[in-house]
Amino acid sequence: MRIIGEKINGTRKKVAAAIADRDAGYVTHLATSQAEAGAAWLDLNAGTRPDREPDDLVWLVDTVQAVTDTPLVLDSANPAALRSALERVERTPVINSISGERNRIEGILPLAAEYGTGIVALAISETGIPETATARMDVVRDLISHTRAAGIKDEDVYVDPLVLTVATNNDSAVISLETMRMVRAGFPDVHMTVGLSNVSFGLPARAQINRGFLTLAIAAGLDTAIADPLDKGLQTQILVAEMLLGRDRHCLNYVRASRNGLFPE
Amino acid sequence: MRIIGEKINGTRKKVAAAIADRDAGYVTHLATSQAEAGAAWLDLNAGTRPDREPDDLVWLVDTVQAVTDTPLVLDSANPAALRSALERVERTPVINSISGERNRIEGILPLAAEYGTGIVALAISETGIPETATARMDVVRDLISHTRAAGIKDEDVYVDPLVLTVATNNDSAVISLETMRMVRAGFPDVHMTVGLSNVSFGLPARAQINRGFLTLAIAAGLDTAIADPLDKGLQTQILVAEMLLGRDRHCLNYVRASRNGLFPE
Numbered sequence: 001m002r003i004i005g006e007k008i009n010g011t012r013k014k015v016a017a018a019i020a021d022r023d024a025g026y027v028t029h030l031a032t033s034q035a036e037a038g039a040a041w042l043d044l045n046a047g048t049r050p051d052r053e054p055d056d057l058v059w060l061v062d063t064v065q066a067v068t069d070t071p072l073v074l075d076s077a078n079p080a081a082l083r084s085a086l087e088r089v090e091r092t093p094v095i096n097s098i099s100g101e102r103n104r105i106e107g108i109l110p111l112a113a114e115y116g117t118g119i120v121a122l123a124i125s126e127t128g129i130p131e132t133a134t135a136r137m138d139v140v141r142d143l144i145s146h147t148r149a150a151g152i153k154d155e156d157v158y159v160d161p162l163v164l165t166v167a168t169n170n171d172s173a174v175i176s177l178e179t180m181r182m183v184r185a186g187f188p189d190v191h192m193t194v195g196l197s198n199v200s201f202g203l204p205a206r207a208q209i210n211r212g213f214l215t216l217a218i219a220a221g222l223d224t225a226i227a228d229p230l231d232k233g234l235q236t237q238i239l240v241a242e243m244l245l246g247r248d249r250h251c252l253n254y255v256r257a258s259r260n261g262l263f264p265e
Numbered sequence: 266m267r268i269i270g271e272k273i274n275g276t277r278k279k280v281a282a283a284i285a286d287r288d289a290g291y292v293t294h295l296a297t298s299q300a301e302a303g304a305a306w307l308d309l310n311a312g313t314r315p316d317r318e319p320d321d322l323v324w325l326v327d328t329v330q331a332v333t334d335t336p337l338v339l340d341s342a343n344p345a346a347l348r349s350a351l352e353r354v355e356r357t358p359v360i361n362s363i364s365g366e367r368n369r370i371e372g373i374l375p376l377a378a379e380y381g382t383g384i385v386a387l388a389i390s391e392t393g394i395p396e397t398a399t400a401r402m403d404v405v406r407d408l409i410s411h412t413r414a415a416g417i418k419d420e421d422v423y424v425d426p427l428v429l430t431v432a433t434n435n436d437s438a439v440i441s442l443e444t445m446r447m448v449r450a451g452f453p454d455v456h457m458t459v460g461l462s463n464v465s466f467g468l469p470a471r472a473q474i475n476r477g478f479l480t481l482a483i484a485a486g487l488d489t490a491i492a493d494p495l496d497k498g499l500q501t502q503i504l505v506a507e508m509l510l511g512r513d514r515h516c517l518n519y520v521r522a523s524r525n526g527l528f529p530e
Contacts (some may be wrong), residue, residue, distance in 0.1 A: 173509040204523040212505035215480045240477035244438040258469040
């Protein structure tokens with residue numbers, strides 16, 4: 001399980017202010033702290049208006065690359081912003097994201113192919129997020145036919161089966177987990193990722209819900225998540241889940257983390 | 266998910282001393298605290314020599330029944346002790362346990378039938394704990410042919426698929442979970458229970474392992490567990506898992522527990 005660090009996101013007020021003021025200090029702090037906590041990638045989302053986004057995303061890329069070698073996830077639906085950022089990125093990034101919407105496929109997928117990046121593929125159709133796992137899997141199948149046609153290998157695709165909060169639909173997590181199992185069975189080489197914290201939106205004590213969902217999702221085939229790498233409870237839960245699922249030989253990672261003080265005895 | 270309170274167990278030193286000294290205070294404390302924390306049953310295990318066990322188990326039954334109405338699980342492999350206890354029990358108990366061992370089936374199953382109790386059925390054969398889920402399921406199938414032949418309804422059977430520590434076999438939890446899925450698919454009316462804490466034996470920070478395993482086990486069909494009902498983290502994890510699995514309508518149980526202060530915001 002690898003974590004895409006979620007914190008550099010312009011929809012958060014402090015990040016938006018840092019971008020507007022070109023305040024590198026806060027952004028580099030978020031970059032280095034997430035990288036040191038073990039993030040495999042850092043998500044960069046400028047969250048700004050289309051006309052500002054190319055400059056803002058490039059500034060984020062430059063600012064973050066100045067302090068860490070951790071690869072980047074370019075989080076934008078704006079082809080112009082993505083192309084500007086791709087020109088500056090030093091290590092192979094992941095583009096976040098395409099979906100079943102034609103304009104996303106036509107505008108963004110060629111960039112992924114041209115620059116040889118990874119690509120997040122959301123299980124969203126032209127008409128929104130399908131309500132059943134089967135319908136989401138139909139979208140995923142269509143998306144992978146497009147990524148393959150564009151010459152992108154399955155192992156460079158990060159399918160996001162999506163999860164909505166259980167606060168508004170009791171079956172949200174079940175639908176997401178079932179989609180994960182179908183994707184894992186149907187496309188063994190693709191990666192899967194999810195915006196973890198959506199599952200608990202509007203509920204109290206969200207962290208414990210996120211951790212429980214992550215445990216179930218890892219069992220269903222999830223191998224990356226957009227999440228907070230500084231959440232030690234979440235890191236602990238990942239180690240526990242991987243150990244319980246037989247993926248931590250001789251429990252070495254778990255015992256090492258314990259010795260290093262990741263969690264209390 | 267219902268919890269069988271595990272604390273009144275004579276293999277624990279303080280309980281053994283209380284039994285030897287007929288110190289009702291400590292035992293009634295364990296009984297009331299577990300019952301108030303929501304235990305659906307209280308496990309009573311005298312843990313003493315066969316010649317002492319009938320008197321000791323009867324004393325436990327009398328002592329606990331004097332302070333709580335919570336039903337009991339009579340935890341013994343000794344038919345004489347079980348019969349003595351069954352004569353004193355006021356509410357329908359569960360007997361813990363039979364296994365695929367002939368002497369257990371012949372000595373204990375008739376008592377369950379005669380007294381109309383529930384019965385825990387361990388997936389252990391004459392030669393020990395099978396190493397694969399398929400082999401454990403063979404034992405379960407054999408056990409259920411016996412319980413059915415004895416006139417015991419499937420809904421009075423509590424199959425224990427067993428879990429050993431992942432410290433000595435990386436696949437222990439996977440084998441247990443796979444057995445649970447097979448039992449749930451093959452015998453939809455039986456209950457399933459497990460001695461939860463075995464999974465983490467010999468490892469650091471056991472509580473978090475137990476909670477992670479419980480989450481996966483609930484998804485695999487487990488509906489009762491022998492555990493510590495006073496472990497608020499475990500109670501929390503149960504609420505989270507049931508909510509994520511779509512079994513907590515409108516998240517009412519989870520939100521109510523939050524309002525009642527079960528877990529920090």
